[in-house]
Amino acid sequence: MILRGVGRRYGLRGPWVLRGLDLDLPTHTLVRIEGANGVGKSTLLRMLAGIDAPTEGHVTGRPRTAYVPERFPVALPFTAVGYLVHMGRVHGLPAAEAADRAQEWLARFGAAGYARTPLAELSKGTSQKVAVAQALLAEPGLLVLDEAWTGLDTAARDALDRAVAERVADGATVVFVDHDPRRLAGSPSRTHRLEGRTLHAVAPAADHGPRVRIEATGPASAALPPGLPGTPTVERNTPDPAAVRLTTTAAHSDALLHALVTARPPWHVTGLSQLPAPVPVPCSRHDGTAVGVEPRPTPTTGPAEAATPEATPGADPEAAVVAPRPARPSGPQPRATAALTRYRTALLARSQRWLAPLLLYAAVLGVGVRAGQPLLDSLGYAAAAVVPLAAWLVRLCVTQEPPAARNVVAAAVGPSSGHRASLLAGLGCALALGGAGTGIVLLISEPVSTDRTAAVPLLPAALAGLLATLCCALTGAAAGALCARPVLHRHGWSLAATVAGALLVLVTDGSPAKAAVTDLVSGSLTGRVRIPLLPLAGAAVVAVAVGVLTSRLAALRE
Known part of the structure; x- marks a missing residue:
């Protein structure tokens, strides 16, 4: 998805809120938008989601999109699962599949017991879980989160963090705004700050938190999947060219495991260990790439092999069982x-x-x-x-x-x-x-x-x-x-x-x-x-x- 020269006014002839925005949003990307209150972060997210059209400039390549607002309304005359089934069908899912996914996501966010409860009777936190579930059940190519964590309990916030990592690992683009600077800290592929009606790229700060080392084996001559979350350090085992050792931050470990076991052909995880935090070393590169990171090889093409991912001790069990579903066409069908x-x-x-x-x-x-x-x-x-x-x-x-x-x-x-x-x-x-x-x-x-x-x-x-x-x-x-x-x-x-x-x-x-x-x-x-x-x-x-x-x-x- 690409934004070129995008601007937005208040109304048709009002003052400019945003102007001259250029932004590229490739797949497998998690993007954080920062900025002070009132600078237009929500307006930018609405344009990214396709809710508002830009007053000037153009947006191209928008995939199938889902959006989570900061405050989800309870003044809708449906039960939680009834609303989710309607939204699943709006996204193009068959009724039975929409119902199954609605129950699945309510369970993941700890709201399965409220499936038959009218939305008007739900608490703010539970209604926000419904809002997040409607966006995730259709597996969108672009997920836009506007303070989506607001009102969620700790378990639901963790579940949303994992869901975001899964969407990025599956090839989606996720753009989010959150008032908590610790939200998904160390995970975003890019960070942009909104100031003076335009965007400014923010150089990523070095992450000196705990590291996780993942040892995996793939088919002979197979390349690692492209766009691995967290830009892990890659080490090859010379005696066994099919073996690889990946080192990444703890925040990216679940998403990286999910990307490996769901790859086609899959990689089998043979070892998992936690490393101490590294000593801070100044980084002289503006793109934030860690020194010593091996460039990601271009994947080789070939027929996909059917395989069942192996369970790995210490890995996230949800990440190991969630298999990618076929992509659905974008736009209204x-x-x-x-x-x-x-x-x-x-x-x-x-x-x-x-x-x-x-x-x-x-x-x-x-x-x-x-x-x-x-x-x-x-x-x-x-x-x-x-x-x-x-x-x-x-x-x-x-x-x-x-x-x-x-x-x-x-x-x-x-x-x-x-x-x-x-x-x-x-x-x-x-x-x-x-x-x-x-x-x-x-x-x-x-x-x-x-x-x-x-x-x-x-x-x-x-x-x-x-x-x-x-x-x-x-x-x-x-x-x-x-x-x-x-x-x-x-x-x-x-x-x-x-x-x-x-x-x-x-x-x-x-x-x-x-x-x-x-x-x-x-x-x-x-x-x-x-x-x-x-x-x-x-x-x-x-x-x-x-x-x-x-x-x-x-x-x-x-």
């Missing part, structure tokens, strides 16, 4: 898009915020639709009621998620895809309710003209009513999308604009919704059914255009 829409719909359904628009829609139908009334008049009235319903539901779906949870989704699939899923969820709910209302009208209305002198064909009338409902739902959804974030962020303005927008859609000449309703009502005067194909086409164009516009804006203004 069709399965993930459908899963995200289901997640947004479930979020709306479980929050019960749908109840108010449903009661309003039912009240409007109850007042305006009576048994025995002319069919086309009632269908037009019911279709018109779908406009405010769709606008309200879309607004709810776009704004219902807490910002931290929305950022987690945006890192997984991108803010544009996340916004589109909200629009689809709101539109789908509006169509379901509007279709049910149209069905009720068809059952109780009389298929006659307004003056009851002409019969109205039932099947064409049903088709016209359903298409008019679809037309009104699309137009209302477009109005709701334009009256919510990212166009309008303030709640009061957004609510007032939604009401005004729904009314304008119904009364403005040229509106597809008004045209569809007018076709039904005017057709009722003569008993002639008009299929609103042209208004439907116009509504589809408007809805698609608004969806593209607001989705693009979501990537710029989140």
